Amino acid sequence: MKTNLRHLRVYLAAHDGGSVTRAAEAMRLSQPAVSQALGKLERLAGQPLFLRRGGLFPTAAGEALALRLRRAFGLLDPALSDIAPRLVLTATSAQLQALVATCEAENFTLAARRMGMTQPSVHRAVSQLEQEAGQKLFARTAFGLMPTRVAERLAMAARLAFAELDQAEADLAELAGREVGAIVIGAMPLSRSFLLPRVLARFRRVRPTLPVRVLDGPYADLVSGLRRGEIDILIGALRDTPPAEDVIQKPLFQDDLMIVARPGHPVLENPASLARYPFVVGLAGTPGRQAFDRLMAGFGTPPSLIETGSMILMREILAITNHLGCISRLQIAAEIRLGAVVPVPVPMQGTSRIIGLTMRSDWLPTRAQSAFLDAIEAELPGS
Known part of the structure; x- marks a missing residue:
């Protein structure tokens, strides 16, 4: 148009x-x-x-x-x-x-x-x-x-x-019985592995042909794309305050972090020795990383860190080294069920994060976008 x-x-x-x-x-x-x-x-x-x-x-x-x-x-x-x-x-x-x-x-x-x-x-x-x-x-x-x-x-x-x-x-296409355009989602790590697959599967049952684009990348880049109208919604951990005046955040559910290791890791014999081992952690400035830093204040400073937003990279590094990982409990749940990693039994108080949607404050969704939002609500934990 x-x-x-x-x-x-x-x-x-x-x-x-x-x-x-x-x-x-x-x-x-x-x-x-x-x-x-x-x-x-x-x-x-x-x-x-x-x-x-x-x-x-x-x-x-x-x-x-x-x-x-x-x-x-x-x-x-x-x-x-x-x-x-x-x-x-x-x-x-x-x-x-x-x-x-x-x-x-x-x-x-x-x-x-x-x-x-x-x-x-x-x-x-x-x-x-x-x-x-x-x-x-x-x-x-x-x-x-x-x-x-x-x-x-x-x-x-x-x-x-x-x-x-x-x-x-x-x-207009919707009113004429046609589909036009696409839904563009900015997906942060937790949503890509835990929530989004189920949401997309549900959405496909009601909208089998509408194109959907899922983008990842640094949080700042995703927010910029959202504010420019290039991305419809962001799904992932919310910030303490909205990143800009023209953006709003909608909480969906809470998640917390956990420490994980490969099966047989020596830390499992002595969980209090966390700080002796190198870690794979989230990127600086993310809510998960901030929670990790607060947690480690009670254990000490690890000898080294690898920063990444990739769960796959974390899993592979943990499998071949003595690195430990700090990651969302919901995000890593499938890897734990498969036995690829195991939880390290340490207290994780203070690591809770709010997961939700980030949108432009004046955004008016189309019917298809509203159907996608409905799919998100239907797939929330406890729904």
């Missing part, structure tokens, strides 16, 4: 005015131009957006589109107006997409490759936007194109507005 932004504004004017005539007056266009814009949007939607009975009466699809457009322009227009009021009417989808790509690549050639366009086309789109803005949006430096603060704010607003337009396309 990343079509002509002008056409989308015409649609909102028609929705609010209830007639082609009022929309034409509001947008300072001819009535045939308004009718043409509405017809194009209906063809893209694959269904009527209005009933025409002496006026324009929105269908269910028309109301769904209007809701998403208000959200999209509510994000985009303040950022455009802050730069130059006329940009609200003159900025195009192509120009904003070029701006976003250039902000990310910091180079016109790389931005063009990402967009599948020629370098002159991207350069021209950004230059046109700068001309309308009446100011430079990038500083040319020896290290590349550095976006100004206003350019960064506009790029963020454009990303989120485009995400809303993608959501609009999914909403």
